[in-house]
Amino acid sequence: MPPEQLPLDLPVRAAMNAAGFVVSESNHDAVAWADRWPDWPGAILAVYGPAGCGKTHLAHVWQARSEARFLEPAALERLPRENLILDGIRLPEEHLFHLINHVRAERLSLLILDREPPARWAVRLPDLASRLASVPAVAVLPPDDTLLAAVLAKHFADRQVEVAPEVIAYLVKQIERSFTAAETAARLLDRAAMAKGSGISIRLAREVLSGEIS
Numbered sequence: 001m002p003p004e005q006l007p008l009d010l011p012v013r014a015a016m017n018a019a020g021f022v023v024s025e026s027n028h029d030a031v032a033w034a035d036r037w038p039d040w041p042g043a044i045l046a047v048y049g050p051a052g053c054g055k056t057h058l059a060h061v062w063q064a065r066s067e068a069r070f071l072e073p074a075a076l077e078r079l080p081r082e083n084l085i086l087d088g089i090r091l092p093e094e095h096l097f098h099l100i101n102h103v104r105a106e107r108l109s110l111l112i113l114d115r116e117p118p119a120r121w122a123v124r125l126p127d128l129a130s131r132l133a134s135v136p137a138v139a140v141l142p143p144d145d146t147l148l149a150a151v152l153a154k155h156f157a158d159r160q161v162e163v164a165p166e167v168i169a170y171l172v173k174q175i176e177r178s179f180t181a182a183e184t185a186a187r188l189l190d191r192a193a194m195a196k197g198s199g200i201s202i203r204l205a206r207e208v209l210s211g212e213i214s
Contacts, residue, residue: 034111047137079099
């Protein structure tokens with residue numbers, strides 16, 4: 001038996017291209033709305049759902065088509081004349097109001113990613129509330145088996161780890177039905193396999209998920 005190795009927390013580079021994006025019933029509506037661009041009512045679309053559900057990946061796919069820029073708060077002083085992506089950032093109300101007006105005045109497009117639809121955001125400015133209420137919002141739903149398996153496979157691929165289909169199928173049935181759980185399972189199994197100097201098997205998955213191996 002090989003000696004246990006010290007696992008290294010190396011950075012993982014996620015693949016964010018269209019080839020790595022899987023369409024299923026969980027995200028079909030969001031993909032359809034993204035594909036309607038540039039024919040978005042009011043030039044703005046909101047995609048919402050839980051953390052790790054694929055919103056950012058979808059945004060990267062749309063970015064490749066629209067040449068959009070992910071907006072950072074530091075860029076608010078001088079807004080670019082480009083299509084923009086607001087990923088999980090809740091701006092101050094005055095700044096958000098200015099951003100929406102800027103996008104529409106310059107005939108640009110804005111993709112908003114958040115855990116909740118903008119119409120549910122608690123805002124005080126009546127004009128901003130009105131604008132947010134008019135933004136089309138589409139949900140990315142909790143994953144079905146097909147999507148959860150694809151997300152698991154993607155997390156392992158991002159870590160350059162080969163995992164047999166039967167292991168993926170086992171994990172789909174055992175982990176919590178969430179994207180965060182899929183990421184956590186892939187990370188823990190990768191670390192455990194590195195420590196043991198072995199591949200990822202159903203036996204290893206069972207030991208990790210049961211807490212026998214931390």
